[in-house]
Amino acid sequence: MDIHIPRRTALAAAVACTAAALALPALGQAAxxxxxxxxxxxxxxxxxxxxxxxxxxxxxxxxxLGQTIVIENKPGAGGNLGTELVARAEADGYTLVIASSQVTMNPFLGMKVPFRIERDFEPVGRMASVPLVLVSHPGEPYRTLQEFMAYSRAHPGKLSYSSPGNGTPQHLAGEVFAKLNKTEMLHVPYRGTGLSVTDLIAGQVQVSFATYASVAQHIQAGKVRALGIAGQKRTPLAPELPTFGDAGLKHYDASLWYSLLAPARTPPDVVARVNEAMVSALNDPAVAKQLAQQGFETQPSTPAELKVFLASELKRWERVINDNHIKVAP
Known part of the structure; x- marks a missing residue:
């Protein structure tokens, strides 16, 4: 039996099908x-x-993004454990990692790094930086950065400093400082910043290199003494603190930066969507104010800009680590 479909109805159906077909990519992106x-x-x-x-x-x-963000702390192996989990995750944008300077240092420290940043990740964007500050137990005899530098030279091997772990930027800050200051210090690694700072407050170690954000409240409470900024640029949160450059170490810079990475082969449209939301979040006045109060300087970037930055940081830390002969236990 022949079924006659009116011409107007057939035309409307064709238009509807065409519209639906054209809408498919958009629906895929919106998913x-x-x-x-x-x-x-x-x-x-x-x-x-x-x-x-x-x-x-x-x-x-x-x-x-219109979606819940679940934060999962996965410490271990100098940041390699959690970072590897993301490298091996499905490349769909639903698993991301906040990666710090650490990822451009680890490949050259003699430790096992089960991934390559350039190969196994898609750069989403740079997020922020924060200064590292040298802090001491308030009972120590040195009260200024210059006094500490002189004391450490006069007592090589007698001072211990804590860090969140082997191969962390805080660890390298101490190693490079000791070499430039022509002294020796004992490195005491911990599993995370919290424990590192807690033992400093308890007097188990004499000094620590820490992010300003992690020790600001302890500085204000008098539980630790801030000696100086481990870099060349003063922080507006504590402008009275001298930099290591002020103290004579003109090429010393151990500032810490943070970025957002996704697994390699994450679709470009997904990366772009997350980057757009990340930049907007960092530029939000309330978020920017909160971060500034904790010592962060927001520095949002495009994925392409982060890719170039990561390549330059890999080269920089390879040179610094090799020149100073720094290795950590595998």
């Missing part, structure tokens, strides 16, 4: 991030810079 919550991996223990940044940005980022 992210509606399927499930996004996991934001922090490859260090709570209390450190990565963690503070993640918890400050995640609520606004989730609001902008």
């Amino acid at each position: 992210f991030p509606k399927q499930k919550p996004i996991t934001l991996v922090v490859p260090f223990s709570p209390g450190g810079g990565n963690d503070i940044l993640a918890r400050a940005v995640a609520p606004k980022l989730g609001q902008l």
